Amino acid sequence: MLDIVRYDRTYSPVEVRLGDYWNFWWLQDAPGSPFKRIQLESGINPVAFVAGPEAVRRPLIALRSSPWKAGQESTPWHDEFDLNHGHVRYFGDHKVSTLGPVGTTPGNRALLEAWNLHGSGKGEDRLLAPPLILFRAVPIWRDGRRVDKGHGEFCGVGVLERLEYIVQRDPGSSRPGQAAATFPNIVVDINVIKLDENDEFDFRWLDARRDGQLTAEETLELAPKAWVRWVEQGKVALPRIRRRVLSSRVQTRDQQLPEVGSPEQDILERVYRAFDNNKHAFEWLASRIAEQVLSDSGARYSEGWLTRAGGDGGMDFVGRLDVGSTRAQTPLVVLGQAKCVAPSSSISADQVARVVARLRRGWLGVFVTTGHFSQQAQIEVVDDEYPLVLVPGRVVAEVIHKLAEESFEGDVQALLNMALTDYPGAVTHRRPEEVLTAG
Template sequence: MVGQLSAAGIVDIDLAQSRLLGMLDVYRYARGASPVQFLVDGYPNYHYVTAVPGGNKPKLMLEAGINPSAVVKPSDGPRCPVIAIRSSPWKAGHASNPWHDEFDLDHGHVRYYGDHKPSTVGLPGATPGNRALIDAWRYHAGTNSSIRAMAPPLLLFRSTTVSRGGRNLVKGHVQFCGLALIERLEHVVQRDTKTGRSFPNIVLDLAVLDLADRGDTLDMQWIDDRRNRAYTAVQANQRAPRSWQQWIAEGRAAIPRVRRRVVSSRVKTSAEQAPPVDSTEELELARLYQFFDGKKHAFELLAARVAAQLLGVSGAVYREGWLTRSGGDGGMDFVGRLDVGSPGSTTPLVVLGQAKCVQPGTSISPDQVARVVARLRRGWIGVFVTTGTFSRQAQIEVIDDQYPLVLVSGRTLIDQVLKMAAADYDGDLDALLQAIAAGYEASVTHRRPEEILFD
């Protein structure tokens, strides 16, 4: 929480820091609260954080589910500066909110229903809230950057329950759930759970954007600028988060790259995927790369042997297969089989492998990983072995999409290779590499991967 209690009991506030909306932070939303008071009931005051300093703008309210701020009219045309959206889970299923919004903030997605109700007369755009979102959709779906620059950002809030004085309070507190743009808008027909009546509405798929460059916070000074009629849309977006600026520049194609994602601890840094600096392993990996640099196809056999060693200690039985012919492999360098189960009761799985002998420290991109994944069929497993590392985005896509793909980076590779050399070549790495190169041609064949199931 921003602010520090002084000896006199007064909260000292860093003005710039105090106007940062923190992702998943809870704010006190009291209807009559003063916009100059930082804390209310021990929580940051929503009206303080969102008010324009000087008090010359109306409050950014959350009284309704959809709350557009007043339109401003700068020299480049009128714009809606921002839309604040409030979801109230405790109302879901009630007459005032007979639908359920879905929040998946870890993966940057919210499905949000408009404010048309069974009792509303007219089409889904009849309510001010839905009309504001439909108008905003024209800019969010803009086909050029000048149109997208006019798009009002969506600030997402969710009512939350807090405990105070031994009581659970379901009203008066909101949690900031991020900055979003409209990815898709659909017209739907819903059914009121109480009366059984059907009614039209809109539903939006919102992309919650990454705020990592701002410490997972949103600077309200950007919203102040958007509410200032002295600034054109381009000028008003100068303080926008990097993700928003990237979306303005690139459009829909940028959404997968700017969407918020909470990175799993399974994602490793480049340093964690490479041998320690100045270590024996780093020197040996460099020597391994130099050996195969002029004959990278032979590296495929080493990758296949490493895959066999790694998968063979998993409790399943690994059967080595063959190498594919060089050129036109389509993301497949070697084939193996993993027999899962106990003796007499097993199921065989096809293993497809990709080998990339690159300069140690070189990053493998998501596209290279996707090439392997595209070859996998239901029940197949992939193994990607490289002397380099895997980019952060490549790892995230494997984890988020739950691809059955084992990633073997340079550090794991050299650890396994040194174990192989110690076990079979008395620790002589050169002897192991020479044997791998000599055995390459005999390991290459032209067969379909599924044939290994019948060997």
């Protein structure tokens, strides 16, 4: 993934590398291969159909985008590549000069045919669907000058997720006092799938798909696991197979839990045992932990109340965060969720989404747990920019250790006992926004 290949007009498959780059012709030249070359001459490059044992199939469609040409007369559109989030928006090859309806050009015709298979609810159709092999033209510097042609960045494998018919304007036809000419086209949204270990791609899969002796089922042996999952499950698998580059904010299980044998691990286990049968009391403790975590940012946190047990709908405690200086500040409603679970337990994306659903504009959420958050839950918070602070078991233990040192001479059990005895007096039934005017 993201390797740059040299697309040289010599078409020689002999050299493994040409200069500093992989030789595109060597990559696709299986020993004794009878297959025609995979071309990148056009933006959309459909490989010829192959008659397999059970049905005719198109082995693949190679897509190439040239960002440096976007906005020019030959390429008036702007393809969008967001590979970190597994999404490409790619425009068809209809132009203002094209005669006939959308689908007249070879590229658009191939994409429309592929959409019938990619969008199908039948597994046998998806089995024949051509993978989209994505490349993006990149300029390189050679001997002190910029070279725009002849090099492409491999951008992965894609599944068609959506296809739209659109009307585009041709900027090259605009004249003073005259509107630009319009023309019909299609645009597709592509789900860039996860590749296998180390983000690598096995080119032999494309050889297998071009081999008419193999059934479509047999070619799956070399396919990326994400592709196989999509063939088997269809549209429902798309969110799970999408390529995502994890943010530094996404932590592993070990990063979210105390080190084995540490004092914090002992504290976390004590917390879990103390509140496993009294989850409501843990909400009182979670509110104090939220106060400490948010106050560390420099803002002023004011306690609100605990909600009644049961039927909280993703809300266990309410607080207020005053942001700004004394003369210039604004209050924010803080909604808290507390989950006392075994430290080995994972909080799912669905549990996090339940809290987010309760947040209104300008509100902040805090999710405190003795366990850890799943990778998918963290990714969704980061990707969707939810105003939600995730507080895992390691932070819970560290904050409790600090609070015990500051107020109970290091006696953790005394802090836990306070939570068990004081929580009933903190329970009330009020609307969250009332905390903004509470004294």
